[in-house]
Amino acid sequence: MSTTTDPAAPPPRLSVVVPVKNEAGNIETLVAEIGKACDKLKPFEVIYVDDGSTDATLPTLRALQAKTPWLRVVHHDRSGGQSGAVRSGVLRARAPVIATLDGDGQNDPSFIPILYAALDQGGPGVGLAQGQRIGRKGAWKQLQSRIANGVRGRILKDATRDTGCGLKLFRREVYLALPYFDALHRFMPALVTREGFGVVHRDVVDRPRFTGRSNYGMFDRLWVGILDLAGVWWLIRRRRPAPKAEEMPHSPKSP
Template sequence: MTIIVPIYNEIDNLDRVEKTFLEYLAQSPTKSQVLFVDDGSRDGSFEKISKICEHPDFHFIKFRQNRGLSTAIKAGIDHANTELIGYIDADLQTTPFDFDKLLGEINTCDAVIGYRAKRKDTLSKKIQSRIANAIRRKLIDDGVIDTGCPLKVLRTDKVKKIPFFDGMHRFIPALLKLEGGEIKQMEVQHFERIAGQSKFNIFNRSIKPLQDAFAYRWMRSRYIRYEIEQTDI
């Protein structure tokens, strides 16, 4: 598994990220590597990442400038060459140790998506996320409990086929379903952010997801699907 970790100005978290992933990789039965995607950080994060990546199980991609979370995830997927892809945020509000829980179900589906039943966020963040999730479910009816949960395990061959656009990180399960993928959902642990600053606000938690939901509805109505019955190629 390649574990994608997008990084944008997370210097205060990176010592803990390194320690936590070294512990996880040492005990996990699944052979994994970590791929940091530095999204144009300006706080010294990349200098720290480059030192972490002296370890053979850690690798990096560095953007020339900030391009956003969806682009960082896409770059990680584009460069993954393993059967499975994991995704987790650098704030460690979820834990890589829960990957093993999700991996236990991946043989029966195309993606296992975590959901945060006991969130440790501020009240305002909880309200914003609930509004965004409610709007998304109403508009696209994808059946996903918590599409913003930053802990996922995906089959690489499936996720490489889905269309990408800015904001697609909110719609990975829905986009996989467009490709005929099967999704499972499992409860995962959630923790308070103890370092660094959240990159989300009322605009990119509520207003932007509403715009993206309409974009997804438009794309879904025009999505190309076909099955070949015969060919002589």
């Protein structure tokens, strides 16, 4: 299920993709925050991807969609995971630049314009502006994250302190050039670099979720992502620079 868009409206300069699963209680507040944060980036669109929710997420989104012209809704008939939900949103996005954030309220949308500016200032050679969380709550979470990010950084050498942050802003064409697999969103700095694009970083403030509990597996647990880490390492090792391809025109006909 998705909305239709007005063909006469100008294309958006930014698409915000929000994957959600059973986040009915967090939708209205976060949508309002996103709208306020992106007001200076008009025209924009927000694409919520309902990843097979079993609560009131979909009817809540549909009701809000009826009075919010820039809100689009995509529905998965069953859960495909966070990376799959992000991909569904990006494939339907109309803007050349995509922002992503988690749907539980922990990512503050007020940082979207900061990431947009960082990407824009970097020029076409920069493919990703990656948020890096500060102020994370809970000593156990911090320890898990520090260990996982430390191991990942040593193996992939992606120069990123925190790849688990859902706040990212990237060029759509760069994302679509990446090899797709489950957990792609957690390794984007390394894979964007693999494609020859730069990555810039900005600190963002981590907040407690608005309501409810986490519905996606947490990458902060090292053992969840160890096989994915090995796979990304292999992809980077197998990368070869692509030759420049130029099609030759027909030779002029002889008289």
